[in-house]
Amino acid sequence: MEEFKSIYKILAILHMSMDFEEWDKNLLSHESLNLSFPKWSRIMSMLLKEGYISGGEMIESVEGFYPRIKLIRPEITLKGLEYLEENSLMKEAIRLIQGDSNIVKWEEI
Numbered sequence: 001m002e003e004f005k006s007i008y009k010i011l012a013i014l015h016m017s018m019d020f021e022e023w024d025k026n027l028l029s030h031e032s033l034n035l036s037f038p039k040w041s042r043i044m045s046m047l048l049k050e051g052y053i054s055g056g057e058m059i060e061s062v063e064g065f066y067p068r069i070k071l072i073r074p075e076i077t078l079k080g081l082e083y084l085e086e087n088s089l090m091k092e093a094i095r096l097i098q099g100d101s102n103i104v105k106w107e108e109i
Contacts, residue, residue, distance in 0.1 A: 005097060006033055006043055007052075011084050014053060014076035028074060044069040052080035 010028060017023045026032060030040035045067045047053045055073040076084075 003039075003043060006035055006039075007047065008084070008097070009033060010043070010047065011052060011076055011080050014074060015081065015084060018076070025071065025074070028071060038066045041066040041069050044071070047080070050079070051077055052083055053077060 010033070013027050017027075030037045033040060035043070044053075044056060045058050048056045048058055048069070053074055054077050055071065055075050057070040057072060059068040059070065
């Protein structure tokens with residue numbers, strides 16, 4: 001379930017960033033998301049491969065077991081927006097992140 005919270009948080013950050021011309025892309029760093037670099041790389045790789053986010057590049061690592069991710073201009077896609085809206089696991093994750101509140105606040109992410 002922890003991975004679903006991280007996925008939700010990444011998608012929510014990208015969703016909210018749609019309102020800004022510029023925003024702090026460090027919000028998506030593995031440190032700010034409290035993820036190990038390998039886990040962050042694998043999650044971002046999944047999101048890119050499945051089309052939930054765009055604006056990133058995966059570089060398969062020959063010596064490592066996880067892909068290297070280069071975020072150029074990350075954005076949530078329509079598929080990512082639909083996932084946030086429709087996925088019941090994500091609704092449960094946001095409920096757990098927020099407590100019982102119905103609104104995600106930028107400061108909380």
